[in-house]
Amino acid sequence: MWLDNVQFVLVTVIIVVYSHDCKDYDLSASDQSLVDMMKHYLHTSRKEECPPQSKILNAGVTYIRWGKTNCPKGVDIVYTGQVGGNQHSYRGGGVNYLCLPNDPQNGQHQSYDNDQVHGGEYRLDAKTKPSGWSESMGDKEIPCAVCYQKRRSAVMMIPGRQTCYKGWNSEYNGYLMSDHKGHFKKDFACVDKNAEPLDKKNGSGNGALFYPLRTKCGTLRCPPYTNEADILCVVCTK
The missing domain is CATH 1.20.5 (Single alpha-helices involved in coiled-coils or other helix-helix interfaces)
Structure with missing residues (x-):
């Protein structure tokens, strides 16, 4: 007080x-x-x-860019890798997808039966693929990149949109993907609209799978949504 x-x-x-009328007032x-x-x-x-300017300059957020080996222009890359996760038919264990670095520091060999880190694959064909994607992506392993955006304090993925809301900055946009509904649960992941394969190798390893998703009207209100449509997504920061 x-x-x-x-x-x-x-x-x-x-x-x-300072509001004194005399101009020559001292x-x-x-x-x-x-x-x-x-x-x-x-x-x-x-x-x-x-806050101190140094703290502002050092602030930043990280996010995973699924389906790409690089980060958007102007964003620092922490590391590149390949998608990994639990095998799609396993009942227990982890449910999240992982971005495994391409330069791992491997541990000791073990014989116990609890393998939960498998490679990730695109699972699609000519009839089940996002718009604009090639069916040749089917059964290819998935790359990823961990990105660091400076001078940001928040990051979020918005499902159902390809642009961010006012005041937020778009990092990348794409399609929402996850494992098949008949398999055991996995996370939802926003896969870049211009996704690419990890390499040119072929073959189905049935590891952590990425399936295209679509909407289903009923409990989901249509409008504003559309029945049996690709589900877009965007990663935003501010």
Whole structure:
């Protein structure tokens, strides 16, 4: 309360001094002392409202760009890798997809039966593929990249949109994918609209699978959604 009263008095003094009608008015020593006190008070009482510039410059967020080996222009790449995860028919264990680095530091060989990290594959064909994709992507392993966007404090994936809301910046957009509904559960992943295979190798390893998804009207309201349509997605930061 005392500080509030001091602040009010000092502000009043400064306003009176600087609004004085005499153009040639000079501040007395006591006036200048009050002005300096006010500046010091404002500086010390409000400095926590403005974080140090170094902290702002060092702030950032990370996200995984599924289906690509690089990050968007202007975004730092932490590492590239390939998608991994639990085998699609296993009942227990992890349900999230992993971005496994291409330069792993491998542990000791073990003989126990709990293998949960398999490679990830696109599972699609000519009839079941996102618009614009080639059926040749079917059964190909999936690359990924971990990206670091500087000067951002939040990141989110929005399902059902290909653009971000006002005030948010688009990192990339694509298609929402996951494992088949007849398999055991996996995460939803936003796979880049221009996704690519990890390499040119062929073959089906039946590991952690990525299937295209579509909408189903009923409990899902249509409109605004459309029945049996590709589900778009976008990754946004701010």
